[in-house]
Amino acid sequence: MGTEENNKALNFIEEIIEEDLRDGKNNSRVHTRFPPEPNGYIHIGHAKAICLSFGIALKYNGKCNLRFDDTNPVTEDVEYVDSIREDIHWLGFDWEGREYYASDYFDKLYEWAIKLIQMGKAYVDDTKAEEISELRGVPTQPGVESPCRNRSVDENLDLFQRMHNGEFPDGSRVLRAKIDMSSPNMHMRDPVLYRIKHAHHHRTGDKWCIYPMYDWAHGQSDYIEGITHSLCTLEFEVHRPLYDWCLDQIAEGTYRPRQIEFARLNIDYTVMSKRRLLQLVNERHVKGWDDPRMPTICGLRRRGYTAESIRNFVNAVGLAKRENIIGYGLLEFCVREHLNKIALRRMVVLNPVKVILENYPDDKTEMMATVNNPEDPASGTRTVPFSKELYIEQGDFMEEAHKKFYRLTTGNEVRLKNAYIIRCTGVAKDPVTGMIKEIRCTYDPETRSGLTGANRKVKATIHWVSAKHALDVEIRLYDRLFSKADPDDTEEGQNWKANLNPDSLSVITAKAEPQLAHDNPENKFQFLRMGYFCFDKDSSSQHLVFNRTVTLKDEWAKISGTRDEGQGTSGA
């Protein structure tokens, strides 16, 4: 990856790193980390952080650790660590065995806490949580010091030891850093370092009943692992003074990790917070974390996105500190760009209407040869059966010509891809409903693909499937999960869930060419003129199920105004 990336302008983090490298900081090492909390599945926003931290390590010949930030046992679970591992690997990154856990460092963190108490820089506070919160004050006004703030070192040591021994119930006491209750930065107003939780931890079991807070764990973990550049999102910006303060208390020598913040990824027509994604799953608005409508990595994977297309997307959105909302269309552009190169072409009629070729022999079947992918000669060829009765898309036929409609109309010609040019002679309708039952056509035997008679100019070429050879397959058509670009744009008294798109999934039965029954389930496909599709894991040999990854760009849909909401972000 990233072959033409060399001439690209550096982003602001790369600039900082190159400056650090020039200055010989930290012996000119580059060592990053990706620190997920195992309390949910990772999504495309995390992909940005993953590509950044792992990508920087790759670019500067450094390393990137995977570190699970598991300091809160009540929300965390092994289910999540497994999925996170799998998803990062799938995205194409490797931590080369450097898989760590903040919980690996609980002993060291405890030891450092004791040191902090001995220095007179931490104290045990018995104040109730609500009261601590109240005494902390508000951003515009200084806080008030806790009555416990001036306990003796010995008393603090004793109390902390007993917290550790499990002598006190949850929430009864905390260990706090003694910094500055009147700091304009709320995080410096004697932040809580340890809290009591008699909870089972997915790794340390019941060894601990006190657990360190993020601020006491993160910088130290970075320090222990020799991290040089600790990249995180903007909301941690206000934590940085505390990150540095904690490090200054425990660090020896000149090595220091440095926290740098960047703006998180936002995409329109979707939500990206773990809390909300969890809600979508728990409240059954989607079928699971890997529902193809979810912006999770496993959801996108099931939807048919490739790792390469996601990496390209992350690369395309850039990196800066300003808040941003990326148009969904860019993600779609990136998959189409990749899938166009690798997807095998197949013919599938999504909304079939029957065509009868009046002058074609009743029992004849011809095998029409065609390529698997015109973009990739190495993908080979295949044959497709052709016969008297075919299916074509309802949308490829109009009884009356429309000046911009190039496809089949009564009295006119259209080319059948890889087969013959046909002319419509009339339609048969259901006498009651008026619906078209079948379209009657004649074919021109001279125009079979490959023959010189086929060289005639025809306005359009459409896809088709032979009726008697057709496979019935299930196709799941996905659309955006939300009907508003900003899911939070709601009426009074409603929440973001009111903007869920009720039509985000529709399931149809389509007519497919028989080859699909023999295709590799791992392959990506382009159903000619319809979009990119992939096998869903619900498929069996008896029942093929496909997910639509994304539609093709569609000029006619744009002209006719029938374009799905699912594509093209409306410009101005």
Place this chain on the structure above:
RNA sequence: UGCCCUGUGGUGUAACUGGCUAACACGUCUGACUCUGGAUCAGAAAAGUCUAGGUUCGAGUCCUAGCAGGGCAACCA
């Protein structure tokens, strides 16, 4: 009424760190080509850089004062 961060075409990111006509990508619009209205190719429209002052031969880049948006008051990360 505090502190921190951020303001560049519709969207996102650039601009050799003060120097040519503000670039690139997505999107939009033309046109060419095409046995996918896909792909490909050629081209166009679209910002004068949040505002107002200032420094300078020269400012998107520096200074001052505003304005706007975001973040911060979890025993979450």
